[in-house]
Amino acid sequence: MKDGELKKIKKILTYEISKVNNNIIEYKKSTKPIGPENSIGRVSRMDAINNKSVVEAALRNAEKKLKGLKIILSKIHNNDFGICIRCKTKIPIERILIIPETEKCVHCSGS
Secondary structure (H helix, E strand, C coil): CCCHHHHHHHHHHHHHHHHHHHHHHHHHHHHHHCCCCCCCCCHHHHHHHHHHHHHHHHHHHHHHHHHHHHHHHHHHHCCCCEEECCCCCCCCHHHHHHHHCCCCCCHHHHC
C-alpha cells in the first residue's frame, strides 16, 4: 500500500477512535441506574429502563468497534495490511476508508 494511502487511513482511524471514545463516554453516562428516589411515573420509569437497555447495546457495539479500530491501527505498518485475511487479495482503499476496521474484502465479508 502506498505511503499516502497509509497516512490517509491512519488519519481516519485516529478520528474514528476519538469519535467512538466520545460515544462510549456518552453511553456510559446514559446507562447509569435510575434510582427509586427519582419521582417519575411508572410508565416513564419503564420507558427509561427500556432506553437504558438500548443504550447498553449501543455501548457494547461501540466498545467492540473501538477494539477493532485499535487492532487495525496497530497493524497499519504490517506488510499484510490491506490484504483480505481469507482470500489474500488486496482490499480496495475505498472499503478501508469506509469501514476502517475491516479485515476482509467485500466478497469474503459476505460469506
